[in-house]
Amino acid sequence: MSILVVMEQRAGSWNRMSFETLAAAQQLARELNTTASAAVLGQGTEGLTGELAQQQLEKIYAVEHDLLKDYTPDAYTLALRQLLAHAKPRLALFPHTYQVRDFLPKLATSLGKVAVSDVVSHRIDNGQTVLVRQLFQGKVNADVRLTGAEPHFASLQAGAYRADKLSPQSNQGSAPVEKFTPEIAAGDIRTRPLELFRESQRAVDLGAAELIVAVGRGIKEAGNIPLVQQLADAMGAELAASRPICDAGWLPMERQVGSSGQTVGPKMYMAIGISGAIQHLVGMKGSRVIVAINKDPNAPIFEVADYGIVGDLFQVVPELIEAFKKPK
Amino acid sequence: MKIVVAIKQVPARDSQLRIASSGKWIEQADLTYEINEPDAYALEEGLQLKEKHGGEVVALCAGPARASQTIREALAKGADRAIHIEEEAMASDPLAVARLMAAALKAEAPDLVLTGLQSDDLGYGQTGVILAELLGLPHATLIMQVEMRDGGGIRVKRELEDGWFQHVEMPLPALLTIQSGISKLRYATLMGIKKAKTKEIKRLTAAELGAGPSGHSGIALERIYLPERTKRTQLFEGNPKEAAAKLVEKLRFEARVI
Numbered sequence: 001m002s003i004l005v006v007m008e009q010r011a012g013s014w015n016r017m018s019f020e021t022l023a024a025a026q027q028l029a030r031e032l033n034t035t036a037s038a039a040v041l042g043q044g045t046e047g048l049t050g051e052l053a054q055q056q057l058e059k060i061y062a063v064e065h066d067l068l069k070d071y072t073p074d075a076y077t078l079a080l081r082q083l084l085a086h087a088k089p090r091l092a093l094f095p096h097t098y099q100v101r102d103f104l105p106k107l108a109t110s111l112g113k114v115a116v117s118d119v120v121s122h123r124i125d126n127g128q129t130v131l132v133r134q135l136f137q138g139k140v141n142a143d144v145r146l147t148g149a150e151p152h153f154a155s156l157q158a159g160a161y162r163a164d165k166l167s168p169q170s171n172q173g174s175a176p177v178e179k180f181t182p183e184i185a186a187g188d189i190r191t192r193p194l195e196l197f198r199e200s201q202r203a204v205d206l207g208a209a210e211l212i213v214a215v216g217r218g219i220k221e222a223g224n225i226p227l228v229q230q231l232a233d234a235m236g237a238e239l240a241a242s243r244p245i246c247d248a249g250w251l252p253m254e255r256q257v258g259s260s261g262q263t264v265g266p267k268m269y270m271a272i273g274i275s276g277a278i279q280h281l282v283g284m285k286g287s288r289v290i291v292a293i294n295k296d297p298n299a300p301i302f303e304v305a306d307y308g309i310v311g312d313l314f315q316v317v318p319e320l321i322e323a324f325k326k327p328k
Numbered sequence: 329m330k331i332v333v334a335i336k337q338v339p340a341r342d343s344q345l346r347i348a349s350s351g352k353w354i355e356q357a358d359l360t361y362e363i364n365e366p367d368a369y370a371l372e373e374g375l376q377l378k379e380k381h382g383g384e385v386v387a388l389c390a391g392p393a394r395a396s397q398t399i400r401e402a403l404a405k406g407a408d409r410a411i412h413i414e415e416e417a418m419a420s421d422p423l424a425v426a427r428l429m430a431a432a433l434k435a436e437a438p439d440l441v442l443t444g445l446q447s448d449d450l451g452y453g454q455t456g457v458i459l460a461e462l463l464g465l466p467h468a469t470l471i472m473q474v475e476m477r478d479g480g481g482i483r484v485k486r487e488l489e490d491g492w493f494q495h496v497e498m499p500l501p502a503l504l505t506i507q508s509g510i511s512k513l514r515y516a517t518l519m520g521i522k523k524a525k526t527k528e529i530k531r532l533t534a535a536e537l538g539a540g541p542s543g544h545s546g547i548a549l550e551r552i553y554l555p556e557r558t559k560r561t562q563l564f565e566g567n568p569k570e571a572a573a574k575l576v577e578k579l580r581f582e583a584r585v586i
Contacts, residue, residue: 117454142551194495249512289583289585298345
């Protein structure tokens with residue numbers, strides 16, 4: 001009854017978030033006095049499982065099938081149901097990736113369960129696991145207790161656990177790799193995935209910017225964007241935005257920061273009227289100094305901010321422009 | 329083509345949230361509500377598909393009596409009729425809610441079911457995929473584009489991480505969760521608002537649907553609370569001019585980033 005991590009790979013490359021989940025599983029296993037195992041789904045996974053064998057794990061499952069070469073929710077669900085019946089974990093952990101969001105609810109439902117999605121931390125209470133997840137775009141936390149029959153399911157938010165906390169195998173050994181071949185028929189798969197592609201080349205490389213001023217919903221309308229552009233100009237910064245601004249067409253998509261846009265790490269990131277939903281935070285929380293201007297003191301952006309002004313951006317930004325224009 | 333769009337009513341985005349004394353949910357007394365934004369995009373996609381290919385759009389909503397306002401708005405925007413699963417104390421468990429929706433859809437046999445990718449309140453991001461599994465439908469999530477294929481079925485554009493996309497082909501009936509920003513949202517017209525008053529809203533209760541919880545889903549929402557601030561943020565208050573001057577000074581001489 002160990003903890004099973006389902007790692008994510010595509011065409012032989014890891015989704016690095018998987019290693020954060022692996023570190024979390026090792027930590028939980030120590031706290032619950034059990035072991036951690038890992039599974040990799042695909043076709044020709046030897047290189048990947050070999051790398052995993054260096055980690056402190058009880059076992060590694062190489063779940064191999066021709067029909068697992070390209071991801072489909074049908075094949076992944078079928079394969080994992082069979083693996084769960086075989087491995088009998090008490091808890092199955094997943095990185096909260098777009099792919100996991102696509103199949104995990106289906107897998108859990110097929111077993112009459114609900115997966116706890118987008119978990120940020122945990123604690124052990126009376127031998128039971130209590131998972132913390134966020135509601136209202138990060139404004140409220142919720143404690144969710146895992147009760148009843150096992151297995152339980154959870155997906156972990158990017159950055160919630162640290163991959164540099166991974167424990168390697170002790171005494172230079174390596175974890176055993178068990179090949180597991182699920183039964184999947186071509187007729188079980190109802191969707192046909194085609195090639196991955198990217199739209200046009202990005203003209204703006206926000207990743208190289210030293211200073212970024214980013215604007216969010218608080219700006220209210222397209223006509224107010226020039227105000228923030230003036231601030232960026234006064235500072236010599238690049239202008240960026242949260243997703244809703246680009247969705248609305250107020251700024252081009254190439255200026256979007258967040259999980260579906262660019263990931264940035266400038267010297268300074270100034271968030272204007274951005275509440276700080278996790279989809280945005282994952283794209284900018286590596287910035288060296290974070291500044292937030294927001295009227296809501298409980299906005300999650302202040303969770304990551306080094307400096308902040310709680311106030312109306314339409315009053316604060318013009319004053320900031322003046323202050324930046326003054327010589328030092 | 330019959331298109332069902334699942335919509336949810338949630339607290340307005342800029343609500344100041346307070347925790348209720350029960351510690352199980354937020355204080356609801358002075359909140360205003362609106363359609364869950366991702367669901368507004370699902371509705372828009374449903375309406376555009378109907379305009380292109382004909383058929384009918386049915387809005388499906390599980391929620392208390394106040395949700396009828398959101399349903400009326402969906403009808404005013406162009407949905408043809410609605411199904412309201414009316415429950416004052418709706419479960420916070422996405423499987424329980426999806427079971428009610430699946431029961432309500434049994435008699436409908438839609439060609440396409442659309443939902444938003446997640447709700448702005450609970451944020452599980454699961455109801456659509458769970459509903460697909462309960463209805464036995466193929467699904468795809470985070471959809472940016474839906475095209476009809478010659479010879480049947482659809483071709484959708486899925487969003488992946490870091491600016492990648494993927495096309496997926498699938499037969500109908502199917503379920504799609506729609507990514508926000510897929511298109512521009514329409515406003516209800518005066519004519520639409522007027523027409524909405526005469527459109528059908530079928531009301532059902534959980535008891536009528538006979539979809540009581542079957543089995544334990546394995547999770548229990550224990551309490552909710554405001555997160556503790558872990559990072560020390562230097563906050564500048566007072567009048568905007570002073571706060572701005574202080575911030576700029578700190579950025580220049582303490583953080584030394586400009």
